[in-house]
Structures are given as structure tokens and as C-alpha cells.
Amino acid sequence: MGRSSTAESEDGVLSADSPLSNDGDNFGGSSNGGVVLKKGPWTSAEDAILVEYVKKHGEGNWNAVQKHTGLARCGKSCRLRWANHLRPNLKKGAFTSEEERLIIELHAKMGNKWARMAAHLPGRTDNEIKNYWNTRIKRRQRAGLPLYPSDLCLQSLPENQQLSSPRIYGGDKACNDILQNNGYRAPDIMFDSYNILTFAPEVPGIPGSVSMGNSFASPHSYGFVPQTIGVPDRAREPDEPMSDYGSGGVNEAPTFNRTRTDSCVNKSFQSFGLCFPYDPDHTKKLLSSGVNQDTPFMSDVTFSASEHFADAQKSELPSLQYQETGLGVWDPPPESFDSLVQSPLSGPLPSHCPSPGSSGLLEDLIYEAKALGKLENQSSAWATSSNVSHGEVTDGSAFRTCSTEFKGYIDPNSPSGNSMGSLFNRYTPTTGRSLEDDVTMHHVKSEVFDPSWIVDGESKVDYSRPDAILGSCWVEQSGPASKQKGSTTDSIAALLGDTSASASTWGFTSCSWNNMPPVCQISDIP
DNA sequence: AACGATTTCAACCGCGCTCTC
């Protein structure tokens, strides 16, 4: 194992007088004060020298090792060898199921902060954890499974650490809270969520651009997602008022607050088993890369785990902000997590997607895998029947197409009624719906159903119109039409997590329905 | 048994932070 000899090309071969130059290794090294430093695998002799040195001098001052011992290794290499292999109390062997769970939890909270994660796993090194995680990513990607169990977000933090400032993007409220409470600032957009959809194996014959994720993210998708990218996100206070929602409108209409909205949006993605570590730089990257329809991020559907999840590593977490929390919140199954992942799908499907939080991982994963499989099929249908991915905003047909397909995603195996399909059935009109409508749809999933949505047994919202998603804002935000209109776009901005976004930021402004009267008048309902 | 594909993991590299001078 270890580095190949390719590295030696930089610095040539070991010097003839190196004490370790004749140990049979062929690895090259770099020059350091006349001594050619060795690279590649360590020999037991080298290990012994290093151990001896540390015994004498203690850890640190690694560059002095070579001077004191003649060991032809650079300080960095010594440090690494000691930390990863030689230091006492190192735990070797496979991760236990407990450790695996802890890693998953920690990663959900920290992102790729391997060293910090290692601090929570005595005897384990950051390198080990990193390797484990990368392996896990690949495995789950292959299996078409989400990276995190769906109940992770809901359970990974103690109640008292949850703030009341949910955001529109990525994960549900609890998830956001997790992120926020750990010093993360949730991303302004749900790109991770969108992209996670590409965990599902690509549908043969369907270009990546036709995946659901891309459908969501298409720059032509009503300017909904992509244009969010470029919106600078100003700092928000946890209790920052949300536009005027419920803030004393004329009729004191029921509050359509951010919490609900967030939950709605997030739930819709949780239905796919999505939950993410936060990547605060993700938005920055997108900004700097000038996200547009050609942006690989949006168009490249071939999932790159290292890309997406490596992004998380940018989320530097101030150490003070990470608190040791009760991490044992899961109820670990006896099996190792990955053994669950790899369990064959058999028997009747478990009941939910996502898990309502009460079930085991196995059920979650099995069901999620199934769900993703179905989505795969649905995306195929979309690919051929919908122009959502690349379509122009000319009418609501794309929405309808999309929603029609989505209705097909009714899952009879979800007795808990938490599947998307069941939600459609139970609470939504059957006219055109889009995935974005799902934002609204999911109100009913996680929260008490809001009777204000129904007047005389009818929904106020005409979902056949592409701006239906905005309708809830219109309706629930009573007031003069002029105000309503402005508020609608503001609402979108708010919905997307940035109240600073002007109406013109959103594609809706240019949409043909923009100047239409409010869609959600009660009289509109047949 | 042979061979190719895949996985694992030790090690290197570059970057950035902190400390010292």
C-alpha cells in the first residue's frame, strides 16, 4: 500500500548514504538539507525510529525528527505516521455499528470535518473516518440511497438546541436547526437537495439533464431555483420577521409563516430521504461560478459524491459553536449501518417515506430505495412528456405534466400516508401540480392541517395555474391587490430564503401570468 | 485458476492557520 513510486520523480531516489536507503524500498523522496527524504510506505525500522523519538521527545516538532534520528522522512510524514498508525490507543479494525452511526451523525452536523469527528471517536483517526465516509458515499450512491437516513435530521439534536428560525432550504426545520445551532448557516437554496436526487441511478437512455433534480433546477423552470442562486444572502437573525406574513394584515389572515413554508419545502425533499450537511460556501461557489443554465452544477447530473459532499467540508465550523450534544439519540439497530444499506430488498415494503422518525433504519432505507426507484421511472416519464427540464414558461402545461406524473407516484405501501402520492390524494386538488407545488402540498404532511386553506370544503388555490404556489401567499396575505402583488414576489423571495431578493430577481416577474389578477380568489374555485 | 473490476486504506500534496522571530 501507500504511495506509488510516481512520487519519486520529483526528487529522485534515496541518497546512497541514507540510513534507510538500502531497505529494499524503491520509493523516492524529497531533498531536505542534503538528505533525500523518503516517500512511500513506512518500514518497521522507520516506525521503530519514530516511536523511539516520540518516547524521548514527545509529539510535535516533527521536522526535528529527521535531524535527531536521521530518519529520512519529512516532518509531515512523521506526524502522519504517528497519528495514524503509531500512537498508542489507536483502535484498529472495522468501525463498530455505534461508531458508524456516530460518524453519520457527526457528518450531518459537521460536514467533512474529519479531525473534529475523530475527536468524538476515541482511537480513530481522521483519515480512517474520511476513508470510511468516502466508501460509504460510494456505496450508497450505487445503491441509489440517500446519504443520510431520513430520520437523522429529526433526531440528531436535542430539542433544546433547536431554534425557531427555520429556513426554506435543505432539510426540514429540525435539520436547519441542527445546522444553525452548530454554526452552520443553512444554504439559501436547496441545491444539495436537488442534487441528492441524482443519487438515484441514472435512467438508461435518459441524459442526466432530465433527472428530477434537473427538472427542479432547470434555469428555465420558471426561474424558480436557478435564480435563487445569484441572490446574495444577507445575514438573517433567527427571529427576523418574515415579510408581512401574518403580521397584522387586513384580515389577520392565518399566518403563512416561514416555519410552515420551510417545513413544506423541506418535507417535500425529505420524501426522497434527503437531508444534508450544510455547505455555507455552496452558495458562494455558485455565485462565483455564475450559475446559469450551463452551469455544470445544474446540468451535470452524473452524481459526484466527492463533489457534492466535499463541498460540505468548506463549512468551517467555529469550534465554539459546536457543542457536544447528546449524540446517542438514535436507537441503533444491532446491525451495522452499512449492513442495513446492503440488505436485500425483500418482502412488503415498509410503510413510510420518509420515516416518521419512529422506525428503524432498515425500513427507511428500503423504502427510500424503492421510492427512488420509482422516481427513476417517473423521471423517465418526465423526460419524454414534460418540458419542465428545459421548457419555456409559456403556460402551465409543464406543471401539469409534471404533476400528473407525480400523482403517479402514489404509493400504496405507505400506510402512514406520508408518501408524496398519498399527500396528493388526501389534500390536494387533482389539477396541475408541480414539484414546486409540493412545497405547498407538504404543509399537510408534517403539520396540522390549516383549515384556512379550505373554504367551504374547497381549496382556495387553483393549482392549475403555474403561480398557484404563490397563491397561498396571495390568499393568506390579505390586502390590496397592489400590495398582494408585490408581496407575492417578496413571498417568493422569502420562500426561497432571501427577503432581500427583489421581485425582479425571480423569473416570475417576466412570466406571462405576472400581471394577472390574484389566482387564489375563492371565486376561482369551481 | 485466471482475469478484470471494485474496494480499501496508507500516504502524499496543497492550502491555510498559528506561532515565532
Place this chain on the structure above:
DNA sequence: CGAGAGCGCGGTTGAAATCGT
């Protein structure tokens, strides 16, 4: 205050090990 050294971290690489055919 700036430069340089030391160190730590995260990403990447590639040989060895394992698996599948």
C-alpha cells in the same frame, strides 16, 4: 507588522486486497 517555519486539515492518489465472473 511581515516573513517564514511548523503544523493540521482535507482532498487525492494509487498499490494492495478483495470480489465477481
